[in-house]
Amino acid sequence: MDRLLGHLAQFGSFSQQGELLCTQGLAYLLRDAEGERVFTDLISRATGHSLGPGLSWQAEPRQEDQGRPDLEGRNAEGQPVVKIEAKLGAPFGQGQLESYVSALCAGGQGGTLLIVVPKSRLEEITGHASAHFGIAGAGPWRILREAVEIPCSVVTWEDLLEALSTVASERFRDDLSQFRAMYRVFNGDDMEPLTSDEQVLAWRDREAWWGILVEHATRALTAPGDHVLPFGVERGAQPYRRRYVCRLVSQEYSCYSVGTRDPFQNHRTPIWLRFNRSTGHFVEIAGRLERSALGAVAVRSQGDLWFPLEVPLNADRVTMIRALVAQVQRIVIVAYPPAALSRAATHSTSMQGFPDHVRAFVDRERWTFAKTMPEWPHEYLVRSRVDETLFEAAVVHIRAYGYEGRFYLRPITYFEEDDWVYWTMGAPIAETTIINRCRREDTYEARGKAGTLPT
Numbered sequence: 001m002d003r004l005l006g007h008l009a010q011f012g013s014f015s016q017q018g019e020l021l022c023t024q025g026l027a028y029l030l031r032d033a034e035g036e037r038v039f040t041d042l043i044s045r046a047t048g049h050s051l052g053p054g055l056s057w058q059a060e061p062r063q064e065d066q067g068r069p070d071l072e073g074r075n076a077e078g079q080p081v082v083k084i085e086a087k088l089g090a091p092f093g094q095g096q097l098e099s100y101v102s103a104l105c106a107g108g109q110g111g112t113l114l115i116v117v118p119k120s121r122l123e124e125i126t127g128h129a130s131a132h133f134g135i136a137g138a139g140p141w142r143i144l145r146e147a148v149e150i151p152c153s154v155v156t157w158e159d160l161l162e163a164l165s166t167v168a169s170e171r172f173r174d175d176l177s178q179f180r181a182m183y184r185v186f187n188g189d190d191m192e193p194l195t196s197d198e199q200v201l202a203w204r205d206r207e208a209w210w211g212i213l214v215e216h217a218t219r220a221l222t223a224p225g226d227h228v229l230p231f232g233v234e235r236g237a238q239p240y241r242r243r244y245v246c247r248l249v250s251q252e253y254s255c256y257s258v259g260t261r262d263p264f265q266n267h268r269t270p271i272w273l274r275f276n277r278s279t280g281h282f283v284e285i286a287g288r289l290e291r292s293a294l295g296a297v298a299v300r301s302q303g304d305l306w307f308p309l310e311v312p313l314n315a316d317r318v319t320m321i322r323a324l325v326a327q328v329q330r331i332v333i334v335a336y337p338p339a340a341l342s343r344a345a346t347h348s349t350s351m352q353g354f355p356d357h358v359r360a361f362v363d364r365e366r367w368t369f370a371k372t373m374p375e376w377p378h379e380y381l382v383r384s385r386v387d388e389t390l391f392e393a394a395v396v397h398i399r400a401y402g403y404e405g406r407f408y409l410r411p412i413t414y415f416e417e418d419d420w421v422y423w424t425m426g427a428p429i430a431e432t433t434i435i436n437r438c439r440r441e442d443t444y445e446a447r448g449k450a451g452t453l454p455t
Contacts, residue, residue, distance in 0.1 A: 018186035067099035127425030378438035
């Protein structure tokens with residue numbers, strides 16, 4: 001890390017405002033005319049809707065409904081024509097995206113909605129947007145509100161920065177280099193190593209740094225095809241900022257969390273794994289762990305079972321994350337032996353067909369053809385239009401017995417039966433609103449082999 005902003009971004013006063021600083025930094029870069037043109041071209045390509053150059057950009061403007069997009073592009077008449085929501089690790093706020101769409105539709109003028117996310121969150125956020133708007137596919141989409149069409153797409157910070165790197169101005173390139181270094185730290189791509197026990201003990205001076213480690217480790221621990229759960233904070237005398245990782249055990253979800261908190265007595269690390277006493281199969285899990293060699297380091301507190309996770313000194317980012325993942329896996333394999341896992345059976349079965357009641361459901365329902373993506377023929381069901389219990393049963397089966405495939409670079413869990421291939425976009429089961437399906441010959445994999453991918 002050889003840039004000033006990259007170094008400063010390690011520290012609390014910077015890192016706690018990561019998304020705000022990235023938004024303000026991007027607005028500053030867009031003061032450059034060529035930078036603004038390149039950015040506008042990127043939006044046009046991503047959404048399939050041409051925007052003219054010369055927009056003025058404002059960070060965090062306030063809408064009439066008090067909503068505040070991260071960035072707003074206005075035309076020469078001062079009308080908002082682009083709303084941008086830029087994310088790092090935070091989830092969406094309640095009604096956030098709908099607020100921006102409504103503001104763009106006010107007066108019937110329309111506009112463009114763009115969501116900017118780290119590459120590591122592309123599938124997650126695409127699935128969220130698809131489920132939220134009830135539109136199938138991976139985008140770009142056309143959102144219709146009272147005859148007004150809003151083009152919408154998700155792009156990555158990495159693609160955005162790569163596009164801006166083509167600007168010729170030396171001053172712009174220097175500013176962009178600083179911005180890229182800052183973003184990479186906020187996103188956890190560049191992390192200075194721990195060099196002493198004193199840094200560990202003073203962990204709150206760089207609290208966000210520790211949170212980034214947990215962010216990457218828990219993403220690595222989440223099973224392919226499963227939804228990465230959001231972070232939560234448990235308040236109280238000892239606040240605990242954690243993410244849950246869940247798995248299916250005998251048809252019941254059981255979860256553990258990994259997060260940061262002040263160490264328990266006689267410990268120094270701020271990263272702790274916890275099995276909450278209310279999680280599924282807790283009694284069996286706690287019994288296995290406390291009878292094992294791991295019981296010597298376990299801490300019982302208010303009925304929960306905690307384990308310390310150590311970060312090695314003088315190690316690079318990848319080594320630190322791998323060390324955390326390895327420690328968690330040693331605990332989890334004892335907590336969830338393979339014989340106890342419902343998921344384990346799915347790996348030994350190449351394909352388990354739909355149960356009779358689910359098969360009858362998918363056969364009798366009237367599927368809707370996706371007119372917005374004629375280049376990718378497929379059809380879909382909407383949760384609100386069918387029996388929700390059967391809809392959810394189908395989603396669970398697709399996720400549990402499917403296989404990991406790809407749509408271009410995006411990993412998706414597919415399930416195949418009777419020449420149909422089914423999939424969802426990865427939102428939590430309770431939030432999934434769309435089931436998609438297409439014929440086997442229309443999948444990305446089949447068309448790639450046949451040389452019939454759209455151009």
